[in-house]
Amino acid sequence: MDNTSTIPALDKQQILAAYEYRHATKVFDGSRRISEEDFGFILETGRLSPSSFGFEPWKFVVVQNPAVRQKLLPYAWGAQKQLPTASHFLLILARQPRDMAAGSDYIQGMMREVQKLPPEIAEGKSQVYDGFLKSDFELEGNERAMFEWGVRQTYLPLGNMMTAAALIGIDSCPIEGFDKQKIEQVLADEGIMDPEHFGIACMVAFGYRAGEPRAKTRQTAAQVVEWV
Template structure:
């Protein structure tokens, strides 16, 4: 048996229970709108997103929990992948990614993370700035390519996305990740509603949470031999 220890509690888990959660999880297309996730459970799900790792620890994301039925309905014409999820999900999350201006080396945002969140000693902070600048310019060649920088940040949002969906499955809550939307039109609505500042954020993906109405088909995946190579 595996254990997870904290200063206050020790929780016992098993490998089997984790794999069972992965087997249980599926992309739920329609939820039981009469069932709502408790505040305690959803805060737990959000916390697993907040604690997720990110490149250089810069956390280039924001989670917007969209509970307004009116705004959800405004998004539906432009979110073909969320037609059933938007009106039925207990909780619907918009995952935003930071814009290139915030992810640039030396930006106000990255400096705030280094100084106010990570609280690095001055010599360590200076070293991190140099390494990050070199990473953008040379290692990944992102500097000067705004679309590539945004996509790099958006790619990182899939770490909390996956963690939140797995955490939900572990406690019997369903989810569905969604990329099926018109990015430009959806972002225009979010900006007009005062939900998203387009100077600092763009929409990376969406994810719906709730309880399934129907049992899914058996899970299909390629075999381990087809997806894993040892060298």
């Protein structure tokens, strides 16, 4: 018996149409709300996203409290129009270097409790991962580089969630325009984020566009693709 898992083939033109449809929405229609089911679907595509070694160095914080959004607003210059109008506003946090070290409680717990690796397999993976941090990417000992490595991984669920949203007709806007230290201070003061374990990676707003965007502009395939 063939037990190979399959999924229904998706229409390529419909998928490309979703990519054409997606744009960085600056102003959302504040009167329209994303359903709980639809936003749950978007979050699930983020949760199922890949990560290096499968260690998932992220956390998703959905900010729906108007008072918290207002406290973030002065320090998020790239979200001045999105924070007040988005149906859902998401902060993506990245794990701090202390959690991403090979021997940390977080990494060891991921292998033991989430990945459910046998002890001898976990030990081997831990050694490979430690070598990766020390030699391959030379991350160990460089706190900023280590954190940014985790941040880079958060862009995988970020992209997947925005694409998933576009596929069901929901708009989004990724945001890096913010004062990192001050945003983190707000989150720490509000008890939302433990700065010992997390830092802010990026933000993304979801909702429904208030108006039509200008035409999408991109370089041609010939300009960005090289075959060797």
